[in-house]
Amino acid sequence: MSLIRVHDKYFEPYLSEAEIQERIRQIAARIDEDYAGKKPLFIAILNGSFMFSADLFKYLTIEAEICFIKLASYKGTKSTGQVVTAIGLDIDITGRDVIILEDIIDTGKTISQFLPQLTNQQPRSLKIAILLHKPEATVFPVQIDYCCFSIPNKFVVGYGLDYDGLGRNIKELYRLKEN
Numbered sequence: 001m002s003l004i005r006v007h008d009k010y011f012e013p014y015l016s017e018a019e020i021q022e023r024i025r026q027i028a029a030r031i032d033e034d035y036a037g038k039k040p041l042f043i044a045i046l047n048g049s050f051m052f053s054a055d056l057f058k059y060l061t062i063e064a065e066i067c068f069i070k071l072a073s074y075k076g077t078k079s080t081g082q083v084v085t086a087i088g089l090d091i092d093i094t095g096r097d098v099i100i101l102e103d104i105i106d107t108g109k110t111i112s113q114f115l116p117q118l119t120n121q122q123p124r125s126l127k128i129a130i131l132l133h134k135p136e137a138t139v140f141p142v143q144i145d146y147c148c149f150s151i152p153n154k155f156v157v158g159y160g161l162d163y164d165g166l167g168r169n170i171k172e173l174y175r176l177k178e179n
Helices: 017-034 049-059 111-119
Strands: 004-006 009-015 041-046 065-075 078-087 097-107 124-133 146-150 172-175
Touching: 017 049, 017 124, 017 146, 041 049, 041 111, 049 065, 049 097, 049 124, 097 111, 111 124
Parallel strands: 041 065, 041 097, 097 124, 124 146
Antiparallel strands: 004 009, 009 172, 065 078
């Protein structure tokens, strides 16, 4: 892994594909154990979680369903402070065990604004599984049940995460290079 350029910024290697996959396998094993005999519904938040969601789902051995919604709050490398729902939930979650799949939680605003909508639909249980958490950036604390990596408050790209639309297809994770 070497330095890469996305748009006008340079990014340095942060997490390898092997490290990411191993941690996702571990999280999948925990979910398999926690949901043995159940059939949870996974709600993947697009666009960023698509790679994490696909890989996690491949490693699960329990019966499970998945659906996708689209929420957004980023423009460039900064949060806009506004959460936009572009594609909504079209499945009844009443009485279901639900696990939200998200790529990253930094300020926590996006997920904290979405949780009440789900809670109002009265799922049996509601948990959160994420690839990345930035504890230093968290302003709206949420209960994270399954977290692959806690990372410093640095902008990252790759493995589904983008910088203005580019970089999602990179298999590894890179962080913004300091000048």
